[in-house]
Amino acid sequence: MNEVNGAARAxxxxxxxxxxxxxxxxxxxxxxxxxxxxxxQQQEERMxxxxxxxxxxxxxxxxxxxxxxxxxxKAFAAYLRSGDDDALRGIAVEEKAMSTxxxxxxxxxxxxxxxxxxxxxxxxxxxxxxxxxxxxxxxTSYDLLVDHTEMGSGWSNETGSPxxxxxxxxxxxxxxxxxxxALPKASQRxxxxxxxxxxxxxxxxxxxxxxxxxxxAFVTGDGIDxxxxxxxxxxxxxxxxxxxxxGMVGTGKAGAFDGPDAIVDLVYAxxxxxxxxASFVMNSKTAGAVRKLKDADGRFLWSDGxxxxxxxxxxxxxxxxxxxxxxxxxxxxxIAFGDFAAGYTIAERPDLRILRDPFSAKPHVLxxxxxxxxxxxxxxxxxxxxxxxx
Numbered sequence: 001m002n003e004v005n006g007a008a009r010a011x012x013x014x015x016x017x018x019x020x021x022x023x024x025x026x027x028x029x030x031x032x033x034x035x036x037x038x039x040x041q042q043q044e045e046r047m048x049x050x051x052x053x054x055x056x057x058x059x060x061x062x063x064x065x066x067x068x069x070x071x072x073x074k075a076f077a078a079y080l081r082s083g084d085d086d087a088l089r090g091i092a093v094e095e096k097a098m099s100t101x102x103x104x105x106x107x108x109x110x111x112x113x114x115x116x117x118x119x120x121x122x123x124x125x126x127x128x129x130x131x132x133x134x135x136x137x138x139x140t141s142y143d144l145l146v147d148h149t150e151m152g153s154g155w156s157n158e159t160g161s162p163x164x165x166x167x168x169x170x171x172x173x174x175x176x177x178x179x180x181x182a183l184p185k186a187s188q189r190x191x192x193x194x195x196x197x198x199x200x201x202x203x204x205x206x207x208x209x210x211x212x213x214x215x216x217a218f219v220t221g222d223g224i225d226x227x228x229x230x231x232x233x234x235x236x237x238x239x240x241x242x243x244x245x246x247g248m249v250g251t252g253k254a255g256a257f258d259g260p261d262a263i264v265d266l267v268y269a270x271x272x273x274x275x276x277x278a279s280f281v282m283n284s285k286t287a288g289a290v291r292k293l294k295d296a297d298g299r300f301l302w303s304d305g306x307x308x309x310x311x312x313x314x315x316x317x318x319x320x321x322x323x324x325x326x327x328x329x330x331x332x333x334x335i336a337f338g339d340f341a342a343g344y345t346i347a348e349r350p351d352l353r354i355l356r357d358p359f360s361a362k363p364h365v366l367x368x369x370x371x372x373x374x375x376x377x378x379x380x381x382x383x384x385x386x387x388x389x390x
Contacts, residue, residue: 182210267315286328348371
């Protein structure tokens with residue numbers, strides 16, 4: 001405004017002439033207006049940006065989760081909600097990779113975020129996944145070569161001939177992969193609701209079903225169209241143990257403990273090379289009985305974890321609760337102890353497939369989810385059992 005007033009005074013003093021003074025005045029007014037407009041525009045842009053951030057912060061979590069940002073997530077969500085697979089097919093053609101849709105193989109591969117959610121829930125479930133060895137394969141089976149014999153050795157001197165030593169025996173263990181399936185369903189009306197987080201719901205339902213089926217198979221599965229559990233293998237007295245079976249020790253009393261000594265015997269039946277990474281495995285009912293055991297000085301053998309998420313310990317070793325372990329009964333092998341990272345291997349394919357079926361259960365939509373997984377004992381010396389009997 002000072003510039004405008006200066007121009008007016010200049011016109012009044014007659015220094016520039018009438019026409020020049022008017023032109024100068026108009027120019028200054030125009031510049032002043034442009035400056036004001038620019039400042040207003042900058043202020044408006046700042047307010048708009050703040051408003052967007054505020055709305056994003058206040059947006060409900062469900063609404064945020066229902067708006068996937070990645071192209072594959074958007075395409076996968078469209079397929080789940082309406083069966084529209086055009087976008088998935090387009091991505092498959094564009095990316096030319098196995099990480100997207102392959103209709104000829106019986107469905108579509110889930111987007112990476114949903115698949116990771118399922119795997120995360122499976123890992124946190126009460127099963128051998130917590131302590132076993134897990135490998136990812138792209139074939140229909142996984143082979144392990146195990147050298148379970150000691151290679152011979154001998155002493156020799158500088159001039160004598162070295163003695164001939166024995167040859168180790170190598171066994172091949174084949175873990176076949178089997179198809180595990182789940183069939184959750186939802187109404188089409190629910191799928192049409194934009195606030196419904198279809199990916200999270202589907203991942204939760206699939207993971208729940210898979211976790212229950214896997215946990216049982218890893219413990220008691222017979223190996224026919226499912227993983228073979230470690231309890232399905234022959235169990236013999238530790239004194240007569242041989243490869244291909246699992247050694248066990250007795251409590252000395254049918255269907256019950258005969259003092260805490262059996263737990264100590266179980267621990268030291270396992271080789272020293274395995275004890276450093278060993279864990280106890282039992283169900284909740286057995287754990288309730290075990291935590292009442294005391295030593296000769298009246299101290300409990302069981303100790304709870306000192307920090308959150310830390311497992312309880314028995315004689316200093318962590319306890320893994322697997323509800324598919326048998327209850328305490330006559331001659332039941334209700335407690336296992338061993339290094340399961342060495343003793344049991346879980347093999348699985350990395351992909352998880354989804355097939356949408358809107359016809360078989362109208363007005364509901366079925367989602368047929370499948371994955372390939374197998375499991376079996378990989379080192380028979382790494383696991384020991386406690387039998388509740390003589």
